[in-house]
Amino acid sequence: MDKYRHILLATDFSEHAERAAERAKELADLYQARLTLLHAVEDLVLYDEFYDPVIPDRLEVDQERLNRGHEMLVKLAERIGAKEAHSEARLGYPKAVILEYAEEQKVDLIVVGSHGHRGLARLLGSTARALVNDAPCDVLRVRLPG
Ligand code: AMP
Secondary structure, three states: OOOOOEEEEEOOOOHHHHHHHHHHHHHHHHHOOEEEEEEEEOOOOEEOOOOOEEOOOHHHHHHHHHHHHHHHHHHHHHHOOOOOOEEEEEEOOHHHHHHHHHHHOOOOEEEEEOOOOOHHHOOOOHHHHHHHHHOOOEEEEEOOOO
């Protein structure tokens, strides 16, 4: 059986994803695989009282949010002892961003938290569920202990 060569950790910076990041690092070491940390910066659309989208200076706001996401990924890489990992922040809907990246970069294992910021309110987080159904590779959904 082939070893994993490129492991993708997708994070929304929740405690669930933090745990998944630790597991992803452990697996990357075990398989001597490349590790990429990915964060999807979700589109922000605010509406005024006429339901017209309010976009102050869209490109600038998006770029700032992407930069901030990238900085947070670099800090995460340091926390889990994976300074060599590639950090990537992309704009878009998480499921679409993660699937697109996985296909484009020939990822063979996607690691996610079982839930996101909304925690256990949903039985199985929607991003995790969508990935399990649609990913072109293996998906590991990591649970918090307890
Ligand atoms: P959710 O489906 O939102 O409950 O999230 C489940 C898991 O999907 C999280 O623990 C993350 O690993 C991943 N995830 C959710 N949102 C994002 C995002 N914006 N960017 C990257 N990964 C995400």
